[in-house]
Amino acid sequence: xxxxxxxxxxxxRNVFIGIAIIGLVFFIMGFxxxxxxxxxxxxxxxxxxxxxxSYFVTLAFYIAYLVMSIPVAYMLKRTGYKRGMTYxxxxxxxxxxxxxxxxxxxxYWIFLLGxxxxxxxxxxxxxxxxxxxxxxxxIDTAARRISIMGVCNKFAGIISPLIFSxxxxxxxxxxxxxxxxxxxxxxxxxxxxxxxxxxxxxxYAVLALMLIAIGIxxxxxxxPDINPxxxxxxxxxxxxxxxxxxxxxxxxxxxxxLFFHVGSQVIAIDTIINYAGSMGINLIDAKVxxxxxxxxxxxxxxxxICLIPRVISQKNALIVCTVTGLLLSLGVVFTDVxxxxxxxxxxxSIWLLAALGFPNSLIYAGIWPHAIRGLGRFTKIASSxxxxxxxxxxxxxxxxxxxxxxxxxxxxxxxxxxxxxVYLVWYAIWGYRITTWTREK
Numbered sequence: 001x002x003x004x005x006x007x008x009x010x011x012x013r014n015v016f017i018g019i020a021i022i023g024l025v026f027f028i029m030g031f032x033x034x035x036x037x038x039x040x041x042x043x044x045x046x047x048x049x050x051x052x053x054s055y056f057v058t059l060a061f062y063i064a065y066l067v068m069s070i071p072v073a074y075m076l077k078r079t080g081y082k083r084g085m086t087y088x089x090x091x092x093x094x095x096x097x098x099x100x101x102x103x104x105x106x107x108y109w110i111f112l113l114g115x116x117x118x119x120x121x122x123x124x125x126x127x128x129x130x131x132x133x134x135x136x137x138x139i140d141t142a143a144r145r146i147s148i149m150g151v152c153n154k155f156a157g158i159i160s161p162l163i164f165s166x167x168x169x170x171x172x173x174x175x176x177x178x179x180x181x182x183x184x185x186x187x188x189x190x191x192x193x194x195x196x197x198x199x200x201x202x203x204y205a206v207l208a209l210m211l212i213a214i215g216i217x218x219x220x221x222x223x224p225d226i227n228p229x230x231x232x233x234x235x236x237x238x239x240x241x242x243x244x245x246x247x248x249x250x251x252x253x254x255x256x257x258l259f260f261h262v263g264s265q266v267i268a269i270d271t272i273i274n275y276a277g278s279m280g281i282n283l284i285d286a287k288v289x290x291x292x293x294x295x296x297x298x299x300x301x302x303x304x305i306c307l308i309p310r311v312i313s314q315k316n317a318l319i320v321c322t323v324t325g326l327l328l329s330l331g332v333v334f335t336d337v338x339x340x341x342x343x344x345x346x347x348x349s350i351w352l353l354a355a356l357g358f359p360n361s362l363i364y365a366g367i368w369p370h371a372i373r374g375l376g377r378f379t380k381i382a383s384s385x386x387x388x389x390x391x392x393x394x395x396x397x398x399x400x401x402x403x404x405x406x407x408x409x410x411x412x413x414x415x416x417x418x419x420x421x422v423y424l425v426w427y428a429i430w431g432y433r434i435t436t437w438t439r440e441k
Contacts, residue, residue: 014224018136019145021223025085025129026149027156028214029122032092032207034157035164036061036115037270037290041283042168044274045179046196047108051274055401058270060112062394064119065126065387072127073384081128082218082225088128089215091121096211099204103197121211123387131383134368143314146365147304154301154361157269157294165287168199173284245378245385249434254371257427258389260420261363263396264325267417268356269293270397271410275353278410279346289350293357300361308362318366318428321359326421328356332414349411356417363424370432396420 036057044054076084095118102110133149134142169176175192178184184192246252269290276286300321308314331352339348368386375382396416404413 014222015136017222018224019133019148021218021221022129022133023149023152024214025125025218027152028089028092028211029125029129030153030156031160032118033061033122034154034269034290034294035160037273038161038164038287040270041273041277041286043108043111045176045283046193047106047111048193049108050405052398052401052405054274055270055397056108056112057115058266058397059394061115061119062266062391064116065123065389066391066394068120068123069127069384069388072123072387073381075124076127076380076384080225081132082223084124084128085223086215086219088121088124089211089218091124092118093121093208093211093215095119095121096204096208100201103199103201103204106194106197123390126387126390127380127384130368130386131372131379134372135379140309140314140369142369143317143362143365144305144308146368147301147308147362150301150361150365151298151305154294154297154357158291158298161287161290164203165284167203169284169287172196172199176283242378245375245381247437248375248378248382249437250373250432251371251375251382251385253427253431253434254367255385255389257424257431258364258367258371258386259392260396260423261360261367261392262390263392264329264356264417264420265360265364266393267397267400267414268353268360271400271413272350272353275350275410276344276346279350281344281346285344289354292351292354296355296357297361298357300358301365304362304365314362314366314369315428315432317362318370319425321362321366322421322424322428324359325356325363326418326425328352328359329414329417329421332356332417333411347411349414353414366428
């Protein structure tokens with residue numbers, strides 16, 4: 001395998017090919033990940049779950065990041081990024097294929113197993129794609145490249161719930177409305193629930209075949225492989241004498257920051273349909289709300305591409321976004337005003353929740369370059385730790401669901417956003433600067 005390192009002076013054609021193919025990877029990751037926002041209420045109805053049980057969707061999907069990240073690091077060390085991505089797509093295909101037997105026997109646990117397997121594939125892709133796009137060019141423009149990847153990811157996230165709704169829910173609209181109204185009982189209800197779940201069989205079988213095809217394409221593509229362990233002289237000096245990745249405080253603190261960031265981001269997207277439902281908006285109409293959040297995120301990414309670093313540095317962009325996120329979170333928790341926006345009678349807080357997509361767009365892009373800078377031979381294991389932090393997507397929604405259930409108030413559950421953004425503001429201003437665990441004299 002060709003493991004020659006890429007640098008800013010590398011062949012532009014290879015760099016362009018690398019960015020284009022990784023853009024496809026991020027698109028697929030977004031398409032598969034963000035459909036969870038509609039799978040949660042879908043399974044809640046089809047499998048007759050409580051709110052807490054329905055969020056096992058995100059738990060099963062994202063907990064794979066925590067469980068599998070270290071094994072993924074060792075796998076990528078042996079396979080390299082390119083072949084590792086191929087394996088990632090194969091894992092995702094297997095997970096999608098498990099939806100077929102799960103829908104036939106109406107077994108929620110098999111759906112969760114499929115989601116965990118897909119999450120494992122995503123852990124592989126995240127462990128390869130994020131460091132790849134970060135170190136493929138100059139570190140001070142990494143946020144701009146990550147923003148480009150974010151556009152691919154969030155555009156997929158905008159369309160995936162809409163496609164799922166059209167393909168799966170569109171044919172079962174009448175049945176879904178009857179179930180939601182509680183007009184069906186006994187065998188009629190059981191038959192309706194079975195028919196509702198049957199709707200995912202063919203779409204996920206097709207998705208499995210598509211993921212296999214993309215994995216094969218990646219394997220035979222001209223994607224240049226890179227090896228971050230080939231250190232330059234400056235990086236070699238920075239890592240000299242270091243024996244553990246945990247000797248880099250800005251990385252460890254960055255892992256915590258990423259945990260809180262992705263947790264707050266997935267709460268803003270995956271809970272918004274249920275929150276809309278609490279305001280009397282049915283599932284068919286509420287399906288657009290995740291797209292509003294992701295649309296705001298997409299706008300933020302586009303601004304990042306245009307403005308970083310030409311107008312604003314990625315460091316200052318991170319500060320602005322974390323502070324804005326904290327202010328919007330306060331609005332989500334404490335605002336109690338009724339509005340009519342885009343034909344939806346709702347609380348203003350749900351629109352502030354959707355607006356969180358805007359500052360969230362550049363937080364991820366800001367944390368990665370801060371946390372992964374100058375790690376040399378520790379880059380792959382550090383990347384795995386950062387991917388492990390993505391389990392915040394699994395844990396934070398469960399905390400939100402618990403608080404919301406205990407308080408019997410979905411809006412009150414959003415108080416979990418506040419400590420997340422307080423920490424993110426601290427990391428953006430001070431935390432990323434810490435280079436040693438001992439105070440310098």
